[in-house]
Structures are given as structure tokens and as C-alpha cells.
């Protein structure tokens with residue numbers, strides 16, 4: 001993962017997979033963005049869990065998402081806390097996935113000040129301990 | 143069924159301390175309780191209902207009832223972050239209306255400034271079901287989520303940093319008259335814009351203060367109020383609502399006030415033009431701007447225009463707000479400003495705000511609390527209060 005010259009690497013805290021979200025983490029380990037979908041009403045569920053808050057269904061199936069999305073909101077963090085301090089400035093964003101959900105993430109491998117709402121981004125899989133977390137980076141030319 | 147007129151706020155107390163290294167959290171709760179009960183003309187032995195939230199130490203209401211020696215027929219430890227204490231007044235009025243208690247004590251206290259710790263509940267965040275999908279991004283405390291909301295508001299509606307700064311400026315104009323305010327210096331829009339960026343688009347002066355402190359409220363039944371010598375304030379209406387991420391389809395352009403506000407106005411039977419003063423939760427400037435829109439004081443997206451040109455300055459502005467200096471300048475005790483919102487609204491209705499910022503003949507006031515994060519999940523609570531005979 002590249003970073004700008006003046007800043008330290010962005011920390012990548014380990015997730016703690018549980019029985020509800022394990023298929024998500026199995027997917028990211030293979031570089032695939034797996035999402036749960038309600039088997040009753042077909043709603044794509046976020047955050048990953050075995051409950052559909054649209055229809056109260058409790059059965060989900062997992063499918064591979066495109067990994068593409070658009071920035072819905074973004075902030076450049078200048079004053080960070082703890083282990084994040086040396087990494088500032090860095091970008092936190094909501095990315096609206098093509099499949100619908102708006103997910104919290106970082107936008108990486110980019111000059112933070114150039115990141116804009118509406119920009120198209122794609123998923124990047126970043127090692128976090130034994131797992132991989134999903135960050136995003138601008139599409140080439142976006 | 144309605145709580146209108148079922149209960150009165152008879153006692154208020156805002157702890158004067160902003161840095162309390164030599165007090166314990168339980169002690170701050172108890173000192174605040176003592177102050178509010180004295181203000182009401184009541185004592186600890188009169189209390190039969192107790193309300194506290196995640197900032198209360200130990201086992202919450204059980205530990206604090208023990209500490210203060212309370213005998214209660216009703217307890218409530220609803221937890222909605224900083225909005226809780228506004229909601230508590232509604233809950234207390236409901237309980238009183240149903241005959242569950244007659245003298246309800248609500249307390250808050252903590253010391254994030256010198257105690258090195260945020261309010262209670264922080265230790266449970268790691269066990270939240272969403273934590274695997276929100277804990278990896280370096281969200282810098284509360285400001286990150288509110289900054290995301292501000293980012294979207296600016297994108298959709300063209301809201302500017304100058305407009306957000308107007309909110310801090312108005313709060314600072316009020317704070318200069320409050321001897322206990324943490325920040326008493328009047329600031330300009332330019333000074334706000336020159337303050338360091340924390341999490342864009344929010345700068346340091348868009349953020350509330352971090353203070354130790356506490357507060358308490360005493361809410362009583364009408365028959366108790368009738369026996370008390372001081373000026374009471376009537377509870378007219380209350381509404382509350384959690385807002386959440388809506389299965390990943392979160393809309394960052396509004397808060398839960400779009401639901402809590404209409405519930406409170408409806409129960410109170412008043413309209414926006416009747417509101418003489420408003421305490422609006424001001425964890426950040428964007429919190430105020432969006433709440434004013436969501437409560438219906440202006441159209442969605444027009445909050446920036448609404449707050450300009452001194453609209454929030456008391457007296458004389460079209461909607462005088464946060465005349466104690468608010469969370470932005472006065473106090474945000476234990477990172478939870480709901481109780482101070484109610485306290486200043488009561489001061490206004492009693493005519494006991496500082497003379498420089500007292501709204502003339504303030505008859506109806508609104509207090510609004512916002513807890514959690516505008517960026518993810520939050521609690522909104524709206525309270526409408528009136529003069530004793532309103």
C-alpha cells in the first residue's frame with residue numbers, strides 16, 4: 001500500500017470475525033467482496049449479518065459484489081488519535097456500492113485533498129493481521 | 143394520552159466546575175443532585191424516581207441510588223448518549239402521569255477532561271454488532287461522523303464553512319456573559335475559519351468543548367409543584383427517535399429530529415412561531431444547522447441561510463439559542479450536553495438567564511438533544527416547556 005511521503009502507514013486494525021459475518025471475511029481473504037442478500041426479499045444487507053432489517057428475514061445467501069462504488073460523503077482527518085496520529089491526513093468515506101449499501105471505509109493511494117463526493121472508486125483488499133479489510137481507491141481516471 | 147401538564151420541572155442545577163480532578167464521578171452526580179433538589183425546595187428523601195444513563199458509574203441507577211441513599215419506586219437508565227437527559231424529562235413526566243413516582247431526579251456527571259475517560263458505555267462499543275465494519279477506519283472520536291454529515295450537506299445544499307461559523311460566533315457572544323463558561327471570548331467568523339482543521343470540513347471551533355462537570359433536574363407531579371415556593375416550568379410535550387444506518391442506506395442529510403420534533407410539537411400543541419427560545423444540541427456546528435432544519439424552523443437545505451446575520455443571537459435574533467454559550471463555548475459535561483440544554487431552557491422560562499441574553503417574556507422554550515453520531519446511529523430527543531401557567 002502506498003502512502004504519501006510525509007505520513008506514516010494507515011493502521012489496519014484486525015476485525016474479529018463472528019459466526020454471522022465469517023463468509024465476508026472468507027471472501028476478503030481471497031480478494032472478493034462478498035455480501036449477504038436476504039433470501040426472502042432479496043435486499044442486499046449491510047453491515048453483514050444474518051438478519052434482514054427490511055423484512056425481518058433471518059436467512060441470507062452470499063454473493064460476490066463488483067467492488068465498484070461512488071463516494072457518498074468524505075472527510076479528511078487532520079487531527080487523529082492514538083496510532084492513527086502519524087497517518088494523518090487520511091480519508092474516511094462512505095462509499096455507495098453498486099449493489100446499494102453505503103459502507104464506511106478509507107480512500108487510499110490518493111492525495112487526500114483530491115478526493116471528492118461523487119468520485120468513482122474500487123475495492124482494495126488490505127492485510128489486517130490474518131484477515132483482509134476493504135478499502136477503496138479512485139478508479140483510474142476518476 | 144399525553145404528558146402535557148402532567149409534570150413540572152421544579153429544580154435545576156448545572157455544576158459550576160469544568161475541571162474537577164479532585165472529585166469522583168459519583169460525587170459529581172450527587173453534588174448536582176443536591177443542587178437541583180435545593181433549587182426545588184426538596185430533599186433527597188423526597189425522591190421516589192431516579193433517572194441516569196451511561197455516564198453514571200458502576201451499576202448505574204443501582205450504584206447511584208445506593209450512593210445517595212434513594213428509595214425509589216421507579217428507575218430509568220435509558221441510554222441515548224447526549225440526548226438521553228432530554229428524553230429523561232419526557233420519561234419522568236410519563237412515569238409521573240401514570241402514578242409511578244412523584245419526584246423524579248435526573249443526574250449526569252463525569253470527567254472526560256481530567257479523568258482521562260469518556261462517558262460510560264465506551265467500554266461496550268467493541269462488542270457492538272457493527273464494530274467489525276466501523277472500527278477499522280480511524281474515525282477520530284465523535285467529530286469524524288459529524289464531518290461526514292457536514293460533507294454531504296455541503297455537497298447537496300451548498301452549505302458553507304462561513305455559515306457553520308456563524309453558529310459558533312452566536313454561541314460565543316452569549317458565553318461572554320456566563321462566568322462559568324469554559325470559553326468566554328467572543329470570536330469572529332474569520333477566527334473560526336482560521337482555527338485548525340480537525341476532520342474536514344469541521345475545524346476546531348466547529349467542535350464543542352471537552353469539560354468535566356455535571357447537572358441535575360427535578361421533575362415533579364402537579365400536586366408537588368403546587369406546594370413548592372419557586373418558579374416551576376411546565377412540561378408541554380416530548381418526542382424521541384433513534385435514527386440508524388437503515389441497512390446501509392443511511393441518509394446523512396437529516397437527523398432523528400425529523401421524527402422527534404413533530405412528536406413534541408404535536409403533544410405540546412404549539413407551533414414554531416410559539417417558540418421564544420431554543421436550546422439546540424451543539425456538539426458541532428453542523429449538529430445545530432441540521433437540527434434547525436429537521437425541527438422545521440427552516441426548509442431542508444436552508445439552514446445555512448437561516449443561521450446567518452445573527453439569527454441565533456439573543457435577544458433580537460429570530461430564534462435565540464443556547465444563551466449559556468452552549469456546548470460550543472460553555473460546557474459539554476462528560477461529553478453529553480442534553481442536561482445543560484434543558485437547564486438553560488428552564489432558566490429562560492423563569493427569566494433567570496443572564497440579563498444580557500434573557501429573551502423578554504419567554505413563554506415557550508424548546509430543548510433538543512442529539513446523542514451518538516450523525517454519521518451512523520443516533521438518538522434525538524425534543525422537549526417543549528412552558529411557563530407555569532402556560
Ligand SMILES: [Zn+2]
Nearest residue numbers: 038041052055
Ligand atoms: Zn428481507
